[in-house]
Amino acid sequence: MTDSQSPRAKLIDGNAFSAALRDEIATRVHELRDLHHVVPGLAVVLVGEDPASQVYVRNKHKRTLETGMNSFEHKLPADTPESHLLTLIEGLNDDPEVHGILVQLPLPRHINAQKVIEAIRPDKDVDGFHPWNVGMLASGGIGLIPCTPLGSMMLLRDTLGSLSGLKAVVIGRSNIVGKPMAHLLIRESCTVTVAHSRTKDLAAEVRAADIVVAAVGQPEMVKGDWIKPGATVIDVGINRITLPDGKTKLVGDVKFDEAVQVAGAITPVPGGVGPMTIACLLRNTLTACARLHNLDIPEAHPWA
Amino acid sequence: MTDSQSPRAKLIDGNAFSAALRDEIATRVHELRDLHHVVPGLAVVLVGEDPASQVYVRNKHKRTLETGMNSFEHKLPADTPESHLLTLIEGLNDDPEVHGILVQLPLPRHINAQKVIEAIRPDKDVDGFHPWNVGMLASGGIGLIPCTPLGSMMLLRDTLGSLSGLKAVVIGRSNIVGKPMAHLLIRESCTVTVAHSRTKDLAAEVRAADIVVAAVGQPEMVKGDWIKPGATVIDVGINRITLPDGKTKLVGDVKFDEAVQVAGAITPVPGGVGPMTIACLLRNTLTACARLHNLDIPEAHPWA
Numbered sequence: 001m002t003d004s005q006s007p008r009a010k011l012i013d014g015n016a017f018s019a020a021l022r023d024e025i026a027t028r029v030h031e032l033r034d035l036h037h038v039v040p041g042l043a044v045v046l047v048g049e050d051p052a053s054q055v056y057v058r059n060k061h062k063r064t065l066e067t068g069m070n071s072f073e074h075k076l077p078a079d080t081p082e083s084h085l086l087t088l089i090e091g092l093n094d095d096p097e098v099h100g101i102l103v104q105l106p107l108p109r110h111i112n113a114q115k116v117i118e119a120i121r122p123d124k125d126v127d128g129f130h131p132w133n134v135g136m137l138a139s140g141g142i143g144l145i146p147c148t149p150l151g152s153m154m155l156l157r158d159t160l161g162s163l164s165g166l167k168a169v170v171i172g173r174s175n176i177v178g179k180p181m182a183h184l185l186i187r188e189s190c191t192v193t194v195a196h197s198r199t200k201d202l203a204a205e206v207r208a209a210d211i212v213v214a215a216v217g218q219p220e221m222v223k224g225d226w227i228k229p230g231a232t233v234i235d236v237g238i239n240r241i242t243l244p245d246g247k248t249k250l251v252g253d254v255k256f257d258e259a260v261q262v263a264g265a266i267t268p269v270p271g272g273v274g275p276m277t278i279a280c281l282l283r284n285t286l287t288a289c290a291r292l293h294n295l296d297i298p299e300a301h302p303w304a
Numbered sequence: 305m306t307d308s309q310s311p312r313a314k315l316i317d318g319n320a321f322s323a324a325l326r327d328e329i330a331t332r333v334h335e336l337r338d339l340h341h342v343v344p345g346l347a348v349v350l351v352g353e354d355p356a357s358q359v360y361v362r363n364k365h366k367r368t369l370e371t372g373m374n375s376f377e378h379k380l381p382a383d384t385p386e387s388h389l390l391t392l393i394e395g396l397n398d399d400p401e402v403h404g405i406l407v408q409l410p411l412p413r414h415i416n417a418q419k420v421i422e423a424i425r426p427d428k429d430v431d432g433f434h435p436w437n438v439g440m441l442a443s444g445g446i447g448l449i450p451c452t453p454l455g456s457m458m459l460l461r462d463t464l465g466s467l468s469g470l471k472a473v474v475i476g477r478s479n480i481v482g483k484p485m486a487h488l489l490i491r492e493s494c495t496v497t498v499a500h501s502r503t504k505d506l507a508a509e510v511r512a513a514d515i516v517v518a519a520v521g522q523p524e525m526v527k528g529d530w531i532k533p534g535a536t537v538i539d540v541g542i543n544r545i546t547l548p549d550g551k552t553k554l555v556g557d558v559k560f561d562e563a564v565q566v567a568g569a570i571t572p573v574p575g576g577v578g579p580m581t582i583a584c585l586l587r588n589t590l591t592a593c594a595r596l597h598n599l600d601i602p603e604a605h606p607w608a
Contacts, residue, residue, distance in 0.1 A: 114445065131443065132435050132436060134439030134443050135434070135436060135437070136435050136439075137442075138438045138439065139433075143435075167504070173490055179442055190502075191499050191504070191509065192497065192498045193495065194495070198494075199495040
């Protein structure tokens with residue numbers, strides 16, 4: 001079949017969307033500086049030398065500076081005692097130049113990650129992992145929302161408009177993506193099913209859904225014939241696989257080549273949800289800054 | 305058809321289960337007193353004279369005393385200023401005799417209920433409504449769990465044993481029942497669907513479910529032919545309806561007479577979930593007391 005004969009889903013372009021969002025954030029940052037003499041600041045803490053984490057932290061730093069915000073990097077050796085890290089966080093909690101604090105996960109094993117998350121002031125917790133923020137999201141209050149689900153929801157709203165009454169399935173029940181994503185979808189009045197490794201007939205759950213959010217970290221697990229024709233597919237997975245020729249390739253949790261023939265719209269990997277995460281981190285930092293200064297500025301992408 | 309020919313669901317006896325749970329709690333309370341010289345104390349705050357709330361508070365007081373715990377009642381006039389209520393809560397937060405604090409809802413309109421909920425120390429918040437506890441439940445941590453979902457889950461576990469892999473539908477997305485119930489079911493490895501007023505085909509969602517939790521407050525909304533044969537039905541609704549003869553009657557959210565012919569097990573109304581709520585409030589008070597005193601006692605019904 002040629003392309004013109006194939007039914008092909010609309011590609012949801014996370015690169016373009018996140019670039020526009022970052023531009024919008026930069027505009028707001030400049031307004032804040034010019035009108036209120038406030039510069040939002042993001043502090044990122046990295047413990048140890050995990051190569052992937054180093055790449056993430058470097059990208060965050062670069063993107064933060066590009067919007068005109070301050071970026072504060074704290075790189076600590078892998079053997080940093082937990083108490084040292086907690087003291088650093090206390091200092092950042094009290095630092096008026098810092099509006100967002102992110103501790104890069106995973107942390108070395110000798111550090112209790114939950115304790116570290118709970119040490120961050122909830123109103124500076126731009127990852128949205130503190131129990132206060134988790135609770136505010138679950139109960140419909142105003143807090144800070146985890147970046148990847150927030151970015152996924154922005155793409156969904158941009159693609160579909162109102163989600164009210166649509167049937168959504170979230171595959172995966174992690175605290176970082178699956179559960180907060182379910183709350184965002186419930187808030188948007190979707191009928192939401194949370195599926196996971198214990199789900200008996202995952203294909204049937206997916207087939208019933210108008211919206212599929214895949215967040216399991218299993219390369220190409222969701223097959224094309226599981227997708228309801230016309231459904232919107234958000235692929236949160238980023239998995240590196242080795243091809244027969246020994247080269248590696250990034251793939252999502254969805255078998256893209258199959259799904260793109262069935263879905264109404266789909267995020268590619270890379271270039272879908274991925275770039276939204278940092279953009280939403282910057283948005284959360286701007287939001288936190290405005291709230292900490294009691295400034296009622298128009299939020300970049302006010303949806304959430 | 306006579307009864308012997310009809311397929312009839314097992315009745316889930318919340319009266320018997322809650323009485324046994326209260327006995328177990330009383331045993332633990334006496335152990336705490338004898339071994340550790342600690343008496344758990346529950347403070348209940350009632351603002352105004354809502355008749356239903358007065359009945360609830362009276363029942364809580366009676367049941368608390370029956371287990372050997374201390375019960376502290378604070379009845380305030382309907383025009384109590386919010387600041388006065390917040391000052392009272394601060395005092396209860398600091399009172400070493402008080403291990404559980406419950407502010408009876410609804411509150412008069414001039415009082416911001418969310419502000420009041422957030423004023424209660426999370427480790428004394430035996431209703432489990434504080435954002436911290438909501439967040440701990442959502443993220444799989446250890447907090448205090450709202451009483452009605454906790455009681456519903458105890459009945460489910462008692463009826464079914466392991467719930468892993470079962471398909472559950474929760475009808476209703478309230479912060480008090482629907483959303484925490486969904487989290488408890490996810491934690492038990494069910495595939496969980498949250499349905500609500502915007503759900504397009506509620507009957508189809510219910511028909512697919514092995515476990516149905518109805519928490520919408522709509523009398524007899526869930527029909528018998530929506531129930532999958534053999535499913536377990538937990539009816540959280542308590543609605544008073546007026547019969548043609550002018551008398552009133554309590555009914556659930558499920559059309560019981562129909563559903564009992566199809567379901568495998570079902571809670572009646574009254575006598576199902578209802579009596580579990582106070583029993584779980586007492587359990588949460590005991591749990592909070594043990595944690596506040598760093599006592600590692602066996603919990604009454606340690607499941608949750």
